[in-house]
Amino acid sequence: MLKNFLYSQKVAPYVFVLPFVLIFLVFWLYPLASSAEMSFQKVMLGQSAQWVGFDNYAKLIDDSMFLKAVMNSVTYTVMTLVILxxxxxxxxxxxNAKFMWGRELFKSVFFFPALTSVVxxxxxxxxxxxxxxxxxxxSLLGIFGIEPVKFLKGHTTGFVALLSLAAWRWMGVNILYFLAGLKNIPDDYYEAASIDGASTFQKFRFITIPLLKPTTIYVLTISIYAGMAMFVESLMMWNxxxxxxxxxxxxxGYLYRQGIEKNNLGFAATVGLVLLLVTMIINLTQLALSGLFKKEDA
Incomplete structure (x- = not known):
């Protein structure tokens, strides 16, 4: 009876989907609902929770340190998008070009940094x-007679260090994404363009870029999330x-400071929800602008 139930064509699809649904409910929806509840409370370890309404949100809006953290995260995200x-x-x-030799070697060299621990x-x-x-x-600057620079004590130079780390770690990963997208572009398009006398730049502009749009949207989406969620890199860079x-x-980092260092878990939950909202707004906006939600003509 049980076997017939599980192998039923009507029931089988739900059986296969059930693990994902359970994981979604337990590890995403429930924590999100708990965080939403905590954001309206004053929650500290060893003390009972106290309902404070919208006080956490009001405090967050007036906190200049939070605004600085937002500006730092947005600046870092924008700069990583420009580079990556x-x-x-x-x-x-x-x-991917036909004249390129040792392409497998280049793939390995570029991807290797992603295997390195961020710590x-x-x-x-x-x-x-x-x-x-x-x-x-x-030492390299000294070769050109430039005095030592305190990179990690200046805003601009500090971001140069952070962006260098981001480019070193994730350049290879994004290259592999785009290589996968290039494999889906038929060579016939390039051959037809060559017959019509198109230059290399014209092929790139009118064939490669448009047909890489799905890959570009994906890389852009995950890069926005990664940029807004960056923490460990900054933590290790400044020790x-x-x-x-x-x-x-x-x-x-601001969430960690409030929740872990200051034991203000309710306020930290508020920061997390605001971060989720900001990230969703940015990603949904760029997806809408890219035309992902538009219905294709039949």
Whole structure:
């Protein structure tokens, strides 16, 4: 009886979907609902929760430190998009070109940094961008007669270090995404364009870029999420969550400071919900602008 029930054509699809539904409910929807409830409470370890209404949200809006964290996260996200969208696309086109030799070697070299632990990578880059004359970057600058720079103590130079780490770790991953997208473009399109006398740039402009749109949208979406959720890189770069003048403070870092360091879990839940809302608005906006939600003509 049970076997016939499980093998029923009407029941089988629900049996296969059930694990995903359970995981979604237990590990996403329930924590989200709990966080929403906590955002209206004052929750501290060892104390009973107290209902405070919208006080956490009002406090968050007036907190200049939170606004600084938002600006830092948005700036970091925008800069990573500028670096990690066009350059991986160009590199993928070059690697995929017929004249390119050793393409498998280039794929491995570019992808290898993604296998490195972010803790290890952050520590290495902190040493590279150290303020001592013997640090790698200052040693290179010294060759050109430039005085040592305190990279991690300035806002602009600190972001240079963070963006260098992001580019080093994720450039190869995005290249592989674009390479996968290029494999789905038929060679017939390029051959027809060559017969019509199209230049290499014209092929890239009118064939490669439009047909890579689905891949570009995917890479853009995950890059926005990764940028807004960045924390460990900043934590390791400054060897803690307290960078000079909070130049490396991100939204997640601010959440960690309130929830873990200050034991204010209710306020931290508010920060998390606001981060989720901001990220969803940004991603849904870019998806709408890209035409993903438009119905295709029959």
């Amino acid at each position: 969208i066009p350059f991986p696309m160009l590199f993928a086109v070059l690697i 290890v990578a952050g520590t290495i880059f902190r040493l590279m961008f150290g303020e001592m004359e013997g640090s790698l970057i200052n 803690g969550n307290n960078s000079p003048q909070n130049i490396g403070l991100t939204i997640i």
